[in-house]
Amino acid sequence: MADSAFFCPLSHEGVLAVRGSDAAKFLQGQLTCNLNYLSDTQASLGARCTQKGRMQSSFRILLQGDGVLLAMASELLEPQLADLKKYAVFSKSKLTDESAAWVRFGLMNADPALTGLGLELPAETDSVVRNDTLIAIRVSPGRAELWVPAEQGDAVRSQLAATLEQTDLNEWLLGQIRAGIGQVMPQTRELFIPQMLNLQAVGGVSFKKGCYTGQEIVARMQYLGKLKRRLYRLSLATSEMPAPGTPLFSPSHNSSIGEVVIAAKADQTVELLAVLQAEAADSEDVHLGALEGPRLQLLDLPYTLDRDREIQR
Numbered sequence: 001m002a003d004s005a006f007f008c009p010l011s012h013e014g015v016l017a018v019r020g021s022d023a024a025k026f027l028q029g030q031l032t033c034n035l036n037y038l039s040d041t042q043a044s045l046g047a048r049c050t051q052k053g054r055m056q057s058s059f060r061i062l063l064q065g066d067g068v069l070l071a072m073a074s075e076l077l078e079p080q081l082a083d084l085k086k087y088a089v090f091s092k093s094k095l096t097d098e099s100a101a102w103v104r105f106g107l108m109n110a111d112p113a114l115t116g117l118g119l120e121l122p123a124e125t126d127s128v129v130r131n132d133t134l135i136a137i138r139v140s141p142g143r144a145e146l147w148v149p150a151e152q153g154d155a156v157r158s159q160l161a162a163t164l165e166q167t168d169l170n171e172w173l174l175g176q177i178r179a180g181i182g183q184v185m186p187q188t189r190e191l192f193i194p195q196m197l198n199l200q201a202v203g204g205v206s207f208k209k210g211c212y213t214g215q216e217i218v219a220r221m222q223y224l225g226k227l228k229r230r231l232y233r234l235s236l237a238t239s240e241m242p243a244p245g246t247p248l249f250s251p252s253h254n255s256s257i258g259e260v261v262i263a264a265k266a267d268q269t270v271e272l273l274a275v276l277q278a279e280a281a282d283s284e285d286v287h288l289g290a291l292e293g294p295r296l297q298l299l300d301l302p303y304t305l306d307r308d309r310e311i312q313r
Contacts, residue, residue, distance in 0.1 A: 005109040006167045007160045010145065014074040014099035016059075016081060019067030022092040027068065030084065030213055031061070032194055034206035034313070038063050043128050043137045045204035046070075047184065048080065053193045053217030056080060058184040058204070060145070062128060062137060069098065071145075075186040103153030105146040105160065106172040113163050114144065117156065126203060140179035140302075174264040177271050180301040182231050182261045187245030191259065195221050196275045198231040200310045201303050207311045222311060230305070231261065232281050234296040236270040242288055249291045250280040257286070271299070 018027055024035045033046030043062040047055045057080050059072040072080070077097055084095055107113065114121050118131035127138040134156070135147040148156045160166075176183070182197035193214075194205050200222065207222060221227060236242070242263050247256035258276035274296075280286060287293040 004165075006165045006171060007105050007107045007110060007113070007146075008167045008169055008172050009157075010071075010104040010106050010169070010172065012074060012169055013071045013104065014077040014097060015102050015104075016070045016072065016077055017064075017067060017096050017098040018070070018084075018093055019065065019096075020091075020093035021066075023067040026088055026091040026093045028209065029211065030087065032199065032205045032212065032214075032218065033061060033203075034209040035061075035068070036209070037206070038068070039128075040130065041128050043126050045126075045181070045199065045202055047194050047199055047204060048084075049194070049212075049214030049218065050190055051214060053214040053221070054190040055184045055192050055194060055197070056083070056190055058182070058197065058199065060137065060139065062135065064135070067093070069102075069147075071104065073183065073185050074099065076184065076189065079189075101150055103148045103150055103156070105148070105157070106175075107144045107146055107160075107164070108171070108175055109142050110144065110160075110164055113160055114146065116163070117146075117159065119146075140175070140181065143175050143179065170264050173262060174266055174271060177233060177262060177264055177273050178302070180231065180233060180273070180303060182273050182275075185244040185262065187243060188259060188261065191245070192275055193221060194218055195227050196229050196231065197261065198301075198303075198305065200313075201305050203313065205310070206313050208313065222307065227278070229258065229275050229277050231273055231301075232276050233299040233301050234272055234274055234286065235266070235299055236272065236288060236294055236296050237268075238270060238294050239265070240288070240294065241265065241270060242272060246289055248274055248276060248296070249287045249289075249293065250283060250285050251291060252283055252285070253277070253280055260288075272296075
């Protein structure tokens with residue numbers, strides 16, 4: 001199903017809005033991505049870190065109206081709003097939860113349906129196209145997000161349903177896993193630095209933008225450190241659905257060697273993204289939840305890590 005044409009509501013995420021004349025300037029000092037790269041035709045992944053470089057949230061960010069919108073796990077919105085507002089006191093920017101203002105859909109192999117809405121979306125990842133109040137974003141090959149003002153949500157849903165099957169969120173998450181795009185969830189908040197989720201490999205970290213919260217740690221890891229933990233894709237021959245943050249183990253280590261990031265069902269198996277110690281992953285002897293837990297099989301990611309290319313962003 002994950003490779004067929006479908007759409008589904010993205011009910012697991014909310015929308016944080018930062019608006020005002022200083023919105024981009026304020027966020028430039030808070031986020032890993034470079035807001036100077038955003039445009040009406042370009043979105044980005046990104047993250048917000050603690051001073052120690054640990055991600056409080058990850059998101060997709062785009063320009064809209066007099067500011068920017070960030071889509072992230074719904075449970076992270078309130079803590080991110082509360083924390084960001086402390087730093088925005090002297091900035092001409094307003095931070096609000098705009099989740100109720102938008103209906104968002106995930107679309108797989110559904111470009112003809114977007115065309116029917118007047119949205120000719122380019123194939124390049126992070127491309128954005130707009131038609132009046134509708135916004136479409138290419139999030140990975142064959143996959144797109146459609147952002148719709150809430151008052152148009154029912155009408156657009158009906159139009160999509162005329163040509164596409166509506167599925168549940170699992171199918172969308174399976175596509176995200178196969179695209180190798182990790183995500184901070186409530187259970188993994190402040191657990192990973194961006195490179196542990198391979199965020200720098202999918203355009204979510206800029207090493208040329210200058211200072212932002214946690215930048216020193218993130219940059220040091222890229223230029224001087226050897227990344228010992230990173231994102232892997234794996235499969236599990238069971239119907240058990242591991243939650244984000246579930247520990248992973250290897251007989252060659254006395255303690256946990258990683259954590260589940262996100263998981264989804266795939267036919268008779270479960271596929272997942274997990275942060276693992278590279279040494280343990282290379283042994284290909286990784287188990288879920290305990291040393292005697294189900295064994296996982298490593299799968300390929302659709303990209304490779306390239307430090308020299310990554311630092312050019």
